[in-house]
Amino acid sequence: MNGLPGFGFLRNLIERRSLLYQMVRRDFERRYVGSMGGWLWGLLQPLVLLLSWTFVFHVCLKMGVPPGQGTSSYTIFLFTGYLPWMLFQETITRSSTSLLEHSNLITKTVFPSEIIPVSVFFSSLINHALTFLIAIVAVVFFDGGISPYAWFLPFYIVLLGLFSVGLSWMVAAFQVYLRDTAQVVTVILSLWFWITPIFIDIEQIPQRFRFLPALNPLSFLVRAYRDRMLTHRMPDWQEFALLALWACTAFLAGGLIFKQLKKGFADVL
Numbered sequence: 001m002n003g004l005p006g007f008g009f010l011r012n013l014i015e016r017r018s019l020l021y022q023m024v025r026r027d028f029e030r031r032y033v034g035s036m037g038g039w040l041w042g043l044l045q046p047l048v049l050l051l052s053w054t055f056v057f058h059v060c061l062k063m064g065v066p067p068g069q070g071t072s073s074y075t076i077f078l079f080t081g082y083l084p085w086m087l088f089q090e091t092i093t094r095s096s097t098s099l100l101e102h103s104n105l106i107t108k109t110v111f112p113s114e115i116i117p118v119s120v121f122f123s124s125l126i127n128h129a130l131t132f133l134i135a136i137v138a139v140v141f142f143d144g145g146i147s148p149y150a151w152f153l154p155f156y157i158v159l160l161g162l163f164s165v166g167l168s169w170m171v172a173a174f175q176v177y178l179r180d181t182a183q184v185v186t187v188i189l190s191l192w193f194w195i196t197p198i199f200i201d202i203e204q205i206p207q208r209f210r211f212l213p214a215l216n217p218l219s220f221l222v223r224a225y226r227d228r229m230l231t232h233r234m235p236d237w238q239e240f241a242l243l244a245l246w247a248c249t250a251f252l253a254g255g256l257i258f259k260q261l262k263k264g265f266a267d268v269l
């Protein structure tokens with residue numbers, strides 16, 4: 001397994017965990033340096049988006065919570081579905097330009113550049129954890145308690161991490177050679193967002209378009225977050241296995257592509 005690029009990188013990251021810690025700390029602090037609100041701004045933006053979407057889709061368009069979701073609050077339904085997407089989008093978006101932002105490290109020192117997108121994920125994971133705590137408080141307040149199966153969520157977060165880091169390695173490496181990559185990623189993520197059932201349940205999608213969520217790993221993650229936080233349904237192990245396949249495939253493919261393109265980073269940067 002050590003010969004596989006993705007897992008080879010993972011072994012190197014474990015060996016360099018102190019460096020990874022410093023990178024994550026530096027990235028998180030740098031995002032809010034000079035800001036009076038600090039990390040609170042990282043929480044405010046998704047909450048404002050959540051309230052805006054609730055007003056548009058629930059108040060104006062009269063969309064309600066589909067049956068069997070474990071809550072009667074559309075805001076909670078929307079919030080729990082948005083959580084995994086928020087972590088995924090932030091990781092991919094910020095990773096796309098991360099190698100260019102750290103070009104001085106890559107060109108002037110012997111530096112493990114694969115650690116940079118990983119540090120972006122863990123930095124984003126801090127915001128995710130804070131927002132997740134707010135979601136738990138909201139679920140307890142509005143619905144009286146959180147599902148006892150919520151403890152399964154860390155396993156889904158691991159798979160989300162593998163999937164996000166794998167894609168991040170790809171887009172970060174491509175951006176070094178093709179400087180339009182970040183713009184392309186933004187367009188793709190915009191489309192990806194709207195074909196992910198965050199505002200609705202998969203069952204509400206017309207039958208002829210059901211193949212879209214079936215091919216979308218984020219659909220499984222959105223449903224997993226909702227089910228694990230709001231309902232008493234046990235995880236669908238077949239769905240979990242399919243999600244694990246997506247995650248490991250993206251992780252390995254990203255590691256392979258990054259390993260091949262990494263050889264020319266110093267020359268191009």
